[in-house]
Amino acid sequence: MTETAPRPTLEAVAARAGVSRATASRVVNGGDGVREPLVERVRRAVDELGYVPNQAARSLVTKRHDAVAVVVAEPETRVFADPFFALQLRGISKELTAHDNQLVLLLTEGRDDHARVGRYLAGGHVDGALVFSLHLDDPLPGLIRRAGIPTVFGGRPGWSDGDGGDVVYVDSDNRGGARDAVRHLVALGRTRVAHITGPLDQTSAADRLDGYRDVMADADPRLVVPGDFTPAGGERAMRELLDHRPDVDAVFAANDLTAAGALRVLREHGRRVPEDVAVIGFDDMLPVAEQTDPPLTTVRQDIEEMGRLMARLLLRGPDGPHPGEQAPRSGVVLPTTLVRRASA
Amino acid sequence: MTETAPRPTLEAVAARAGVSRATASRVVNGGDGVREPLVERVRRAVDELGYVPNQAARSLVTKRHDAVAVVVAEPETRVFADPFFALQLRGISKELTAHDNQLVLLLTEGRDDHARVGRYLAGGHVDGALVFSLHLDDPLPGLIRRAGIPTVFGGRPGWSDGDGGDVVYVDSDNRGGARDAVRHLVALGRTRVAHITGPLDQTSAADRLDGYRDVMADADPRLVVPGDFTPAGGERAMRELLDHRPDVDAVFAANDLTAAGALRVLREHGRRVPEDVAVIGFDDMLPVAEQTDPPLTTVRQDIEEMGRLMARLLLRGPDGPHPGEQAPRSGVVLPTTLVRRASA
Numbered sequence: 001m002t003e004t005a006p007r008p009t010l011e012a013v014a015a016r017a018g019v020s021r022a023t024a025s026r027v028v029n030g031g032d033g034v035r036e037p038l039v040e041r042v043r044r045a046v047d048e049l050g051y052v053p054n055q056a057a058r059s060l061v062t063k064r065h066d067a068v069a070v071v072v073a074e075p076e077t078r079v080f081a082d083p084f085f086a087l088q089l090r091g092i093s094k095e096l097t098a099h100d101n102q103l104v105l106l107l108t109e110g111r112d113d114h115a116r117v118g119r120y121l122a123g124g125h126v127d128g129a130l131v132f133s134l135h136l137d138d139p140l141p142g143l144i145r146r147a148g149i150p151t152v153f154g155g156r157p158g159w160s161d162g163d164g165g166d167v168v169y170v171d172s173d174n175r176g177g178a179r180d181a182v183r184h185l186v187a188l189g190r191t192r193v194a195h196i197t198g199p200l201d202q203t204s205a206a207d208r209l210d211g212y213r214d215v216m217a218d219a220d221p222r223l224v225v226p227g228d229f230t231p232a233g234g235e236r237a238m239r240e241l242l243d244h245r246p247d248v249d250a251v252f253a254a255n256d257l258t259a260a261g262a263l264r265v266l267r268e269h270g271r272r273v274p275e276d277v278a279v280i281g282f283d284d285m286l287p288v289a290e291q292t293d294p295p296l297t298t299v300r301q302d303i304e305e306m307g308r309l310m311a312r313l314l315l316r317g318p319d320g321p322h323p324g325e326q327a328p329r330s331g332v333v334l335p336t337t338l339v340r341r342a343s344a
Numbered sequence: 345m346t347e348t349a350p351r352p353t354l355e356a357v358a359a360r361a362g363v364s365r366a367t368a369s370r371v372v373n374g375g376d377g378v379r380e381p382l383v384e385r386v387r388r389a390v391d392e393l394g395y396v397p398n399q400a401a402r403s404l405v406t407k408r409h410d411a412v413a414v415v416v417a418e419p420e421t422r423v424f425a426d427p428f429f430a431l432q433l434r435g436i437s438k439e440l441t442a443h444d445n446q447l448v449l450l451l452t453e454g455r456d457d458h459a460r461v462g463r464y465l466a467g468g469h470v471d472g473a474l475v476f477s478l479h480l481d482d483p484l485p486g487l488i489r490r491a492g493i494p495t496v497f498g499g500r501p502g503w504s505d506g507d508g509g510d511v512v513y514v515d516s517d518n519r520g521g522a523r524d525a526v527r528h529l530v531a532l533g534r535t536r537v538a539h540i541t542g543p544l545d546q547t548s549a550a551d552r553l554d555g556y557r558d559v560m561a562d563a564d565p566r567l568v569v570p571g572d573f574t575p576a577g578g579e580r581a582m583r584e585l586l587d588h589r590p591d592v593d594a595v596f597a598a599n600d601l602t603a604a605g606a607l608r609v610l611r612e613h614g615r616r617v618p619e620d621v622a623v624i625g626f627d628d629m630l631p632v633a634e635q636t637d638p639p640l641t642t643v644r645q646d647i648e649e650m651g652r653l654m655a656r657l658l659l660r661g662p663d664g665p666h667p668g669e670q671a672p673r674s675g676v677v678l679p680t681t682l683v684r685r686a687s688a
Binding site for chain 2: 102113
């Protein structure tokens with residue numbers, strides 16, 4: 001048994017350093033205007049006495065910061081360019097604010113910065129983390145596990161396949177939604193249905209491809225072309241499709257931004273939509289899906305609600321009350337609906 | 345003099361709580377899977393012993409987190425809707441990443457949440473703060489002062505007028521840029537030059553109005569109408585202008601988004617730009633300024649560079665080296681340039 005030592009006071013720090021209480025306070029509170037040798041003496045005294053400033057000490061002991069980190073595993077340029085993230089953040093922000101929790105968005109320039117994000121998460125600055133847009137070979141999940149803070153993922157994490165473990169996530173029924181889209185195209189009489197994929201190191205994109213294949217099991221492999229969830233990727237993929245399969249009569253695009261790019265290229269090539277080529281997207285991202293020419297038939301997922309639900313699950317914790325719903329210990333999968341507009 | 349007490353160890357916490365070291369570790373590191381009564385006993389032991397986990401303790405003592413908070417004093421919806429903020433954040437992100445500092449963006453639903461932001465800033469989670477889009481009656485500056493962390497402001501803070509104090513900020517020459525714009529309109533022979541303002545509780549908007557008045561000292565007060573830096577605000581203001589002064593022959597809009605809204609209303613009313621009404625914006629926000637119809641003559645400020653400079657000033661600190669430039673203890677004001685396109 002160790003004896004209970006009283007927590008050292010600021011006065012003790014000042015006395016040990018041989019400075020006034022005001023000077024010690026300035027150093028401890030990160031203020032400027034104290035000469036370097038004095039700063040050093042105060043820091044040494046802090047270190048030797050194990051002094052901990054009050055407010056920070058309290059949050060270390062209670063382990064509550066009333067703050068939640070949000071990590072989008074994409075470069076900040078994409079976070080601001082793709083309205084998907086703004087929508088998900090909107091849901092998260094509303095829910096956290098309703099519980100007086102601070103939203104702490106950790107931005108990066110890319111994957112090389114994820115080790116630093118991991119250090120911040122481990123550093124005792126937040127009560128938990130919401131993480132989305134994970135890619136398969138991302139070091140973040142491991143870093144988060146080591147940080148040891150409660151986490152909810154947006155989208156089914158790829159590595160949890162099979163182990164059915166205790167990873168909590170919120171996802172949409174990507175595979176079922178994709179099946180609905182492709183079945184709709186087939187029901188319209190289309191026989192050469194193509195798919196422009198998302199980045200296949202993300203489960204959302206892989207699941208949509210699986211949904212396409214559920215319906216089009218025997219399709220020509222050249223009808224499946226890679227995209228990256230961006231309009232530019234949709235343009236590139238559509239050009240490739242028209243090169244290799246000029247007889248294509250329908251396209252299921254992995255998201256609405258991809259579909260918007262594909263529509264532009266079809267117009268350039270004088271293909272009428274939906275008469276010559278029917279097009280379906282995924283997301284029902286507004287205003288994008290309504291403002292394309294023609295307006296986009298798409299698979300609707302409630303992105304803002306996904307964000308809200310992620311925050312709610314994190315705040316309640318695995319053992320908290322979940323009125324009116326099951327307490328999920330792993331995934332919550334939200335349904336999707338096909339929204340019919342002019343493009344298919 | 346207080347005796348130097350050794351910092352209590354995790355073993356001591358476990359012993360005092362009567363649990364294993366592994367259980368104590370799980371509780372201290374925020375992990376789940378420990379029964380509530382044990383959690384309570386460990387927490388009490390932590391409290392009584394003044395135990396501080398290692399990583400957090402280290403950062404409290406060294407006072408370095410290698411993390412910088414960014415606070416945009418606007419609701420998150422506006423942060424994501426206005427490309428100005430994305431550009432400024434891009435500059436900040438590049439500079440912080442180059443110095444391996446984590447960008448911690450604190451989002452809010454609005455001003456009611458600023459007290460919570462102040463608590464986070466005071467809580468020992470970041471080494472400093474970058475704050476922009478301040479409004480005059482915002483409680484943030486006071487909260488930040490109390491938090492006692494180094495801060496650089498984007499835009500001249502309104503309250504520092506006159507006291508010439510030690511507030512560090514980065515701004516553009518809003519007044520000079522506005523003068524250039526209005527002088528250009530006058531040089532084109534326009535005599536009924538209107539101004540759609542920004543929100544006048546922000547110094548950037550107030551300074552641009554002052555620049556307009558420097559040139560148009562005797563203008564009809566009805567030629568000055570309020571906007572809010574959004575396209576919708578620009579539309580409302582332009583309608584008001586056409587109602588009250590249908591003979592208006594030029595408009596200086598407080599920013600490009602405002603100008604884009606004004607251009608839409610002018611087109612609706614069959615006014616030709618620039619023949620009937622010449623229009624100038626502010627920002628040179630791309631692609632907005634190039635994609636308006638007609639492309640926008642505007643006052644260019646380097647928004648990304650402003651963000652980069654804010655981060656650089658914060659990381660260097662007031663006494664750090666500033667090769668090739670003055671060490672500013674207050675404001676750095678960047679020049680603007682008039683970019684001529686078709687609208688004026």
